[in-house]
Amino acid sequence: MQPGRAIEQDVKDVQDELLLKTASGDQSAFAELYRISSPRLYGLCVRMLRERGTAEEVLQEAWITVWHRASTFDRAKASANTWLGTLFRNKAIDRLRQRKEEVLDDPDLMNDLEDDVPSPAEGAEQSQDYLRLSECLEQLRPQQRRAVREAFFSGVTYNELAARCQVPLGTMKSWIRRSLLQLRTCLDP
Structure with a gap:
């Protein structure tokens, strides 16, 4: 295994363990999971939503969901990295859909949104x-x-x-x- 891949695997294993501990109510494990995972997840939210403020809101909402739903994590089905990415991605998609619903009545706003947001x-x-x-x-x-x-x-x-x-x-x-x-x-x- 290449050195970079070994480090990636170690990080994924740590994330798995932290998420499992979070499921049992371990606040320090949750804090550490947040510390090591938030930068990537925040980046995902910013890329999808294109607004830092909105991305921060979605990030916070998603972490609350992680705390409440960590017990649904199953290491046999997916890594913590995948589980977290899916949860945060879905929260961002929900926000995008909500935004589209708000501007559907105004075609000019919809066109501006599509033009400005990669x-x-x-x-x-x-x-x-x-x-x-x-x-x-x-x-x-x-x-x-x-x-x-x-x-x-x-x-x-x-x-x-x-x-x-x-x-x-x-x-x-x-x-x-x-x-x-x-x-x-x-x-x-």
Whole structure:
């Protein structure tokens, strides 16, 4: 294993342990998890929301959710890093949807929002993992690749994707699930 990968694995193991301790009500473990995980999670929120103030609000709301829902973390299903990333991403998507609902009645505001805010996909391009993820995404079939990108970088729901692609909802869910499994296999060292 490469030295950088070994350090990454150590950090992931520490995060797993801290999240498990948090689930049992250990406040010091929660504080340490917050300390080592917040910068990355805050970056995720800023990239998705494009407003620092809103990102800070979502970050705080999500950490409260972590405290209350840490007991649902299952190390066998995902790492703490993945569990936290998913929770924070979903909170950010909820906020984006809320924002879209607020401006839907005013087309000028909607156009301004779309023009001024780079997409989450553009933010992901700046990360060091973008190239690796891009290579793995290219291995997916075009429709599935598009569905995964829209679901995870644009916050489009499965229902919306199914309607856009004119396929049953169950088919869309299967596409996404199989695609994620294929991506996981590709991204795992």
